Amino acid sequence: MLDNLHIEGHAGPYFRPYVHFDATTGICELSGESHLEDAFRFYLELQNWTDNYEGDSLIFRFKLTFFNTSSSKGILGLLKALKRRSVEGLAVQVVWYYPRDNYDLKAEAEDFMEDIDMHFTLISYQLD
Numbered sequence: 001m002l003d004n005l006h007i008e009g010h011a012g013p014y015f016r017p018y019v020h021f022d023a024t025t026g027i028c029e030l031s032g033e034s035h036l037e038d039a040f041r042f043y044l045e046l047q048n049w050t051d052n053y054e055g056d057s058l059i060f061r062f063k064l065t066f067f068n069t070s071s072s073k074g075i076l077g078l079l080k081a082l083k084r085r086s087v088e089g090l091a092v093q094v095v096w097y098y099p100r101d102n103y104d105l106k107a108e109a110e111d112f113m114e115d116i117d118m119h120f121t122l123i124s125y126q127l128d
Contacts, residue, residue, distance in 0.1 A: 005049045009033075017064060019046065026055045031063035034071035043074025047081040057091035058082065062109075065099060065127065076112060083116045094120040099127040 002023040009018035015033035022028065028050075036042050050058065060082060067075060079094070086092040096112075098105035106122060113120050 002049070002052050002054060005046070015066070016042070017067075021046070021049055021053075023053065023055070026053070026058045027061070028058060029061045029063065031061075031065075033065055034067040034075070036068075036071055036074075039068075039070035039074040043071070043078050046074075047078050050078070050081050050085060053085070053090075055090075058085070058093070060092065060094045061097065062094070063097040063125075064105065065102075067108075072108070076115065079112055079116050079118070083118050086118065092118075094118065095123060096120045097123050097125055100124045102127075 004023050005019060005021040007016065007019035009032040010016040011033070014037045015035040017030055017032040017034045020029045030046070062075075064075075082092050082094065096106075096109040098109065106124070109120055109122055
């Protein structure tokens with residue numbers, strides 16, 4: 001059985017996002033800032049978890065407030081893995097939260113949707 005994946009967020013010279021993927025419920029959250037020294041390795045771990053998930057459905061909640069270019073490539077790889085799982089028959093829902101006045105993050109989500117040909121639910125929220 002696949003274990004939950006939990007990674008605490010971290011701020012410093014590099015920013016690591018908070019990750020909580022629940023193997024029982026299929027609810028996955030990725031939030032905070034993503035400015036990583038080795039984004040490829042970080043996002044590959046998340047992608048591997050989704051590749052090995054054995055449930056019937058995944059709900060993926062992205063609530064990132066910032067991500068750099070290398071993180072963007074990692075996020076795209078993760079989204080491609082979710083698309084692949086969807087094509088294989090897994091029910092996958094992507095919910096992309098973006099701060100109400102940050103249209104750049106909304107535009108990034110729209111670009112990702114177009115790149116992988118998959119619909120996301122876009123939700124704006126008030127940043128605290």
